[in-house]
Amino acid sequence: MSHTPSSTPRAPRRTYAAIAAILVLGALAAALILRSGPQSAGKTEEAHGHSEAEGHADGEHHGSVASAAHGHDKEHADDEHHEDGKAPASGKPASQAGHDEGLIAMDAQRMQTAGIKLAEAGPATVRSMLQLPGEIRFNEDRTAHVVPRVAGVAESVAANLGQNVKKGQLLAVLSSAAISEQRSELLAAGKRLALARTTYTREKQLWEEKVSAEQDYLQAQQVLREAEIAVSNAQQKLAANGAGVGAGSGGGLNRFELRAPFDGVVVEKHLAVGEAVQETTQVFTISDLRSVWAEMRVAASDLPAVRVGEKATVRATAFDSSATGEVAYVGALIGQETRTASARITLPNPEGVWRPGLFVNVEITASSQQAALAVASSAIQRMDKQQAVVFVPVPGGFRAQPVSVGRADAQTTEVLEGLKPGQPYVAEGSFVLKAELGKASAEHTH
Template structure:
């Protein structure tokens, strides 16, 4: 029977597969034998090691290698910790950055509570000037912002009501003169037994009534701040509005030719030599602020500071704000403290000696921690700290920094910026 080419190819493939399988079995057998041999050698070696003393076992090359590896790993770990938060800077770089170095140490710190406040007019030295008579403005002498003295002319009004009151006074004065002359005549006639006593008594009564009428008319003019002497009949309606005390014209609400009412607020004059620094106190802080306590005023708009004492603490809470109002009467010789200026009021409520304190500007934030950049060889190290009391200038350090440690005070933000750059480069 003849074999075709297709059948020859199939037979060749089968024979090749069988040869491969046989070779695999031979290799597997040799591998098992080798493994068995290696296991025997390992067991023998183990037995031989067990026969040696503990000193020889621990002093072997494998143990030494293991120790070297362990020491190498610990060294890398510590090196990584030292580099974290470390900023390298040369003395020249420190000088160029303008860094100020200080030494942490004991200090006296006054505990203060800070409150937001505002400068206001001293209401005890502020006048809302009203004319007290209705009239038409004939002249205005004072301008907004002008410094005036007590008695200085502010404005001139023409008032018909004032003319009527002055006319009433003039008539009362004339009746008084007539009543006095009549009384003197009747008194002489009665003493000479020429006239009856009844005429004398009637003249005396008329004189008393004339005096009362004159006094009444004078008091009416005094109540509005004018005198009865008008300087002539043509000036009966002239009303001169004058400054009640030394101060500054801070508001002006009248113009030439304007008709003003008797109760119109035409000027506001305030003595700015003293002002009020008013601030609000939450109920939880009421026990920290008392009348007579020393306070420090600082402006948020300019580098202005002043000291004073609490002159008033409100006894009632506001219905809407639920806070109490307190104030400090502040000397203002150069009028630097202008009404409307926002300030911070620091009330000193305690003081203590602390073992470790630093300048407040040295504190920087690093994530959710407060850090101080301590001086270390070759640069600075960000040292996490915990703070205690503070008076705005000094801060107590309760944990993280020892007395005698040098740290960066001024321009410490430069170190923080360098640390941020290093962290960004490391993340990339």
Template sequence: MTKKQKLTIAAIVAITALLAALILFSGASKSAPADAHAESGHNHAAEKTTKDDHKEAKGGHDEDKDHKDDDHDEKGHDGKGHDEDSKIAFSDQQLKTAGIVLDTAAPGRIRTSLQLPGEIRFNQDRTAHVVPKVNGVVESVSANLGQQVKKGQVLAIVSSSTLSEQRSELLNAQQRLTLAQATHAREKTLWQEKISAEQDYLQAGQALKEAEIAVRNAQQKLAAIGAGASASGLNRYEIRAPFDGIVVEKHLALGEAVKEDASIFTISDLSSVWAEMTVAARDMNAVRVGESVTVNATAFASSANGKIAYVGALLGEQTRTAKAHVVLPNPGNAWRPGLFVNVDVLAQETDVALAVAADAVQSVEQKQVVFVRVADGFRKQEVTPGRSDGKRVEILKGLSAGDVYAAAGSFVIKAELGKGSAEHAH
């Protein structure tokens, strides 16, 4: 055997030994996972058995829990749990601190009213449009816009040729009267002494009467324009205030020519004003002379009581409404003309079975509620409100007569309820 053949055989033997070793190693690896898997299955089965036993032992507790849940549901169903949730704790000291006032639900009277729009205007019975009454030229103006004037106070002076003629006429009539009086006295003496004829005496008497009539006529002309005899000049005309009031309009200036019918001043006595309202045709039956009303300003918190003094008998052709007004005292000029107001007219008074204060009704979760007093707190009670006059509210459903509730300061309780709900949700 050659050397080459020996090497070949040795290589074959080595390869065969190597393959046998590989085959043996592969069989050992497969048997090891199988044993591990078998052992793992055994452990899982044991664990499952243990869990089942634990679950079976715990079954009694689950049944107890179910019973408790049933009890809780029944408690919520009978309403007791709901009452506890709606209770707001409030001690007597907290009531005083928060300013909460308690009241008792009882029968009451609701005063229903009709609200009409209105406006403050000048009292036309105490408003004057001053005119010169004669043509002339303004010499001086002593009154200013907004000035308080007294009756008879000089507002302005006008120089008028017309007035000068009228005063001259009066002076001439007075001189003729003086002459007629002297002539009549002389003729009377002559007639009594049988010196002159009776006819001369009678003519003198007739002339005297005519002179007297002429004087009275001239005086009345001057009185009609508010002028009299003037020592400073025949053409000087003084324009005076007709009564105490305030100059609210002024339409003249120094040197201006004015006509006899020009409105140069408007003076109004603002110690009283009109609250003029617009009344629709459907409300005419409720608005009558003598009815009590309350006038409320829209721009600020102010109100006044009065009675209707006038209701128009005719409706406007365009608006189909009538005018009415209330005379209001105006101390301190608080009611200024031009101010918009609302006029509440008392329509009727109705007795109701149950009523509470208007401030007691609060809106919670889009529901109307009243907070009823219970032990150590309040309970939220949903109600159905009816008619209201702004002070009292009729309660149709939800309360009973004798229930004590929060009449004033109920918003504080509402705030506490809101905080409690927020904390509970959190």
């Protein structure tokens, strides 16, 4: 039995040829993929820009492209983790990228602890102040240079330097020949007066009884009047010297008591026991320091601003103290050498703070002008390059707002640019915020 040849043996040969072709093509494709892998990995931005249809048209190539895309995702892991924080391209951590360098974080409790108080910017009156140097001096209206008014020798000295004395208090006792003579004259005049009064009484009675002539009566009357005048004259002499009628009682006719003319402090003393003094010798200086003068020199150009009755503030240069008084005197003449006029302010000094000889600064309001927008002078702070700033509240704390300032006095400063009317600002405690801002800047620098 014979078999007819068929086409079955030829099929395996064709299959083997197709498989071989596929393997060759696969090897070539693998080689091309391996060569294009590094380039595709370095062009991640281009790969992300293509759509899925354009970038991945062949489903069999997804393995290699996915690997490259995965590598790109690792490089930008921060984009996935900080989607809400939106970190900048500089690559800073989220804590630094979200931190506002100009913000001073502060809650209500810290504000109260730091003494921060807010106010609103608005119109105000700015006063132009005139500052003049001055010096505290004795109030000459309440200062006495005590002189004995009679020559004598000091027997005792009761008052000491710096002592507070009352009016009429004994300062010293002198032995004076002049006082002795005046008292003797007073005593003699008193005796003559007593005799003249007795004679007048007798002559008047005899004249009324028609025993003596009227002429004798009239003569006795004249002698009586002269005796009265002599006694009065002797008394006035002693009173003018401050001796008094009974000053010599218990101490002799020559005893002269020197007493304080008013309440005050013994600021000078030039008398010791046994020292001889003349009637014009200045032995004590007593001043009532409850009132003093602040004297100053005013230039001719500033005289229109310094008027009698004008309110003035006096500030000590050696310590923190101030007082308010009125201009009591402005000189009518200009000094030929200094080209200034003298002026003074009367200051109450109940506690004795203002001591004569103390240097002071006197502030007088020269003019007043209205500012459209102003803040408290305590709110103005100077930063780097002397830039003026005002701290304003913002969500979460405060921020330094640069401003342009104009006229200013001790209480108010005019704002030209940087704030709006009614805008809140830190009126008190701005120095604390300035310190916090400086500390934060230093930490950021390091």
